[in-house]
Amino acid sequence: MSGKPAQSRGTEGAAAFPVDDRGVAARLFAILDAFTAPPASSLTLTAIAQRTGIPLTTVHRLVGEWTSWGGLARQEDGRYALGMRLWEVGVQTPTARNLRTIALPYLEDLYESTHEHVHLAILDGGDALYLEKLSGHQAVRVISRVGGRLPLHATGVGLVLLANASNEVIQEYLAGPLPRFLPQTVTDPEELRRRLAGIRSQGIARMSEEMTAGSSSIAAPIRDRTGQVVAAVSIVTRTTPRPSPEQEQAVRVAAHGVGRALGYRRATG
Amino acid sequence: MSGKPAQSRGTEGAAAFPVDDRGVAARLFAILDAFTAPPASSLTLTAIAQRTGIPLTTVHRLVGEWTSWGGLARQEDGRYALGMRLWEVGVQTPTARNLRTIALPYLEDLYESTHEHVHLAILDGGDALYLEKLSGHQAVRVISRVGGRLPLHATGVGLVLLANASNEVIQEYLAGPLPRFLPQTVTDPEELRRRLAGIRSQGIARMSEEMTAGSSSIAAPIRDRTGQVVAAVSIVTRTTPRPSPEQEQAVRVAAHGVGRALGYRRATG
Structure with missing residues (x-):
């Protein structure tokens, strides 16, 4: 519950390795954490990559996953924000x-x-x-x-x-x-x-x-x-x-x- | 944003196949969706597996991922509920x-x-x-x-x-x-x-x-x-x-x- 970004793999080359479940989950969560520490109402893909240390190509793919579920939303200016589905699920905690x-x-x-x-x-x-x-x-x-x-x-x-x-x-x-x-x-x-x-x-x-x-x-x-x-x-x-x-x-x-x-x-x- | 559970792979055997990013992300989201449609304040691992169609061993592993991040929380009775970290991120939408x-x-x-x-x-x-x-x-x-x-x-x-x-x-x-x-x-x-x-x-x-x-x-x-x-x-x-x-x-x-x-x-x- 500490909201610390997950440990990142760090290098561009990491994307070439077979990525196991744990890696994908940790990276998906790290992308959400990027919006909260410090709080950002919206971020570019590049800023998410910088905040998480996840390679940009991987960020692009995983942000797409979040967006298709509704956990992130793409704004008109091309930046991403936390999405309504995340709010809707979160308030039910x-x-x-x-x-x-x-x-x-x-x-x-x-x-x-x-x-x-x-x-x-x-x-x-x-x-x-x-x-x-x-x-x-x-x-x-x-x-x-x-x-x-x-x-x-x-x-x-x-x-x-x-x-x-x-x-x-x-x-x-x-x-x-x-x-x-x-x-x-x-x-x-x-x-x-x-x-x-x-x-x-x-x-x-x-x-x-x-x-x-x-x-x-x-x-x-x-x-x-x-x-x-x-x-x-x-x-x-x-x-x-x-x-x-x-x-x-x-x-x-x-x-x-x-x-x-x-x-x-x-x-x- | 419809909250429909993601398409499940359906069979126990699926766990043996190489799981790509898309599969892992969709399954992680399907596990959250299980708590909202219909709303459930807590679920057992078996109930999550039933609601999502994801094999129990995979549910066990992915629920562990959610729990370590704080998106799910294990209750004293062994059931799982949506976690405070999910609330904390969600309300920032x-x-x-x-x-x-x-x-x-x-x-x-x-x-x-x-x-x-x-x-x-x-x-x-x-x-x-x-x-x-x-x-x-x-x-x-x-x-x-x-x-x-x-x-x-x-x-x-x-x-x-x-x-x-x-x-x-x-x-x-x-x-x-x-x-x-x-x-x-x-x-x-x-x-x-x-x-x-x-x-x-x-x-x-x-x-x-x-x-x-x-x-x-x-x-x-x-x-x-x-x-x-x-x-x-x-x-x-x-x-x-x-x-x-x-x-x-x-x-x-x-x-x-x-x-x-x-x-x-x-x-x-």
Whole structure:
């Protein structure tokens, strides 16, 4: 799920060797990966060959295969883009679809009561993967998008997901590179560890100007039937001098609503 | 883009023949198609082999390829489901993503003013393909879903899309099978032709109990910069004795809003 391009064969001569199933499959997937890392809305055959290291003649043939199925589409300008059939199959992935379907009415409520960006994200491969984003006309500019990934330590949903991950995942994440996006991004592992403890005990994460200038985020965990945190919900607002308790409450209510719909029952007393 | 499973080689013996690229690609795609026609949230290897006609040993190997990339995922019960990497790549398809991103704030407005299901659909391969669906807690039960397809003649968005399609597309659609889902479904080609003319002149489609008992729909066309209808927006409501002019107005406003955002300018005077 890391989206890393598959190992390429590298040389033009490779096309002359007998190509086994594994080679063809890996190359077909590498061609899709070329559109996502870094994201490109369209690519020429030459650019696909450059990004994948697959010989141009092979790219030409395999792009033809993708196109005839509908996984890629040839545009009027001759460039290729990801195709509608891929979208149609992809959105049926049950993990994403089931959670989105259950969460959507609560996300709608949260949007309606705040008119801010509403995000739903899960932990995937050490990133916050954004499953849903609702936005109005007036919402502050943000870089999140459905299907996009953002780092755990610099986003509200990411901090919530990391705070509730296993010790091993936390350990590994804090040992890795922790890029600073803005002066206020917290990148010190020990400070992050204390922050994660605070988020666990308060059940909410607040952050301000750590990923995008001018925007702040309030995020809360969504628990499933077993009590495990399976997702996080957030709103992203313009940064204001002091946090709004009403907004915080709205995010908590939405997260609890989705959790209840997933079968989570809070312990009482 | 029809989602038809690729032609299968049919016999177990096929695995022994040298398999060229085309064969491998077609089989890889046929395995994905197996999850969508009819939709299955998970399948065993045997079921995949049955649905595709691909020999089980080949299915085993190719499912392994999909799984290692993340396009399929093996569940705890040993069955396979569409995988998160497929979702992640699929949602980046520009046609779907750009239209959704532009339309979303207007769909939010429409949801907020009606609290009914809000649909965004495009014409694709003779079907209404649903790009987006917003739903609240109380909305009436419907069968639409994001990524799903419904017939043009029995849905509000479908009628709007068909009414604004080329004569050739209309001709071909009306010549094909027009299944009756409920007693009120209009299936007579001449009556449908008159209905499409009415929808074109009024700029709105109303339908009641033609696809799902108890539900009605109001749909309007979305035009792009060139004036072409590129999508349709609708709300689906509980059937009431008389149509609500306010709801109709809300759907028109949303459709015009998306059109304006796409660059459409209505002729004046």
